[in-house]
Amino acid sequence: MNRNLILFFASILIMSILVGCTDKELKVPLEDVGMVGIMAFDYIDENSFKLTVSIPQFSPEAKERAQIFSVTTDLISKGIVEIETLSDKKVVLNQLRVVLINEEFARKGNIQKAIHHLYRNADVGNKVLLAIVKENGEEMLKAEYPDKPNVNIYLNDLLQPSINTAFNPNTNIHDYMYTETNPVFDTIVPLLEKKEGKIEMDGIALFKEKHMLKELPEEEALIIQALLGRKKLAPLYLELNQAEQKEELMMDLINSKVSIKGNKNMESPKVSISLHIEGTLVEYRGGREKELVNIKGITKLEHDINKQIEKDIKEFLEKLSELKVDPIGLSENFRMYYKGKWNNKLKEEVISNLQVDVQVDTSIISTGTLK
Structure with a gap:
């Protein structure tokens, strides 16, 4: 056999043996691995932040359902190493599910570096969910939630898209990177707040480039979801202002369809928005209960709902125009x-x-409790 060929096969054999030995040396027993489920960032100053991780405990002998570790650091990798010294375990991010960013951290613009670092980490999946915390991420993770199995499952379930979740503008790392690097979108991230021993979704954080700009309430976040083309919407609460008497209603099981067309004119931009929604009128309070037992009364209510939603959408888009932000991607109709x-x-x-023309078409397919 050719001498060079013999040397080639010999080198491959030696490399295989070395790789095998290396793998054995790198293997860590499962009980010595700390799999981070949640990571939180809290602002300290321009040069440092508090990094907190929650590591679920699966052993039935564990006294706590999750271990929480916090360190002050200036680098994520450095902070993870410091946490390893506290936990006496190899800390890994393969099971990371949720990242919490406190509001001050987001407003200072530091969120960009943190998310970019995690996005480049091959161990971190693109579907890791993001949320802005109104106050302190460390305190949210360390708080007691007696009726929940552990904070890791609690937050992951809360932020997951679900038909059972009344309001859920979920954002993952991939969504953040897409909108943050896309010049026709501004980023939105769900906003969490701890209230009376539980965590609640409390609107969304609106970003302008890399900084959190403003907090938007739930009803405005629902407008964004509808205009982004989400087919299934959360229950819709409305106050009708057309009538002299105050009217309130709630619609559920909402299906929506939207069409947005631009006039292609950069000098005088205009979009026409056509939104169709249909759902069940589950509750109504006002002065027209007797009218809602027939088609004529339902049709009149649908007309008034259309006018109110059109008004709400126009007012919201005027606010976006003043802020010069575009979480809906309306400018895509001109970019193309x-x-x-x-x-x-x-x-x-x-x-x-931008000038906006809005047409809403509402269909009430059934009625529930009318008061």
């Missing part, structure tokens, strides 16, 4: 016809000058 490289400045020009 623009000859040249699109950027954030062009997006802001379109949104700040």
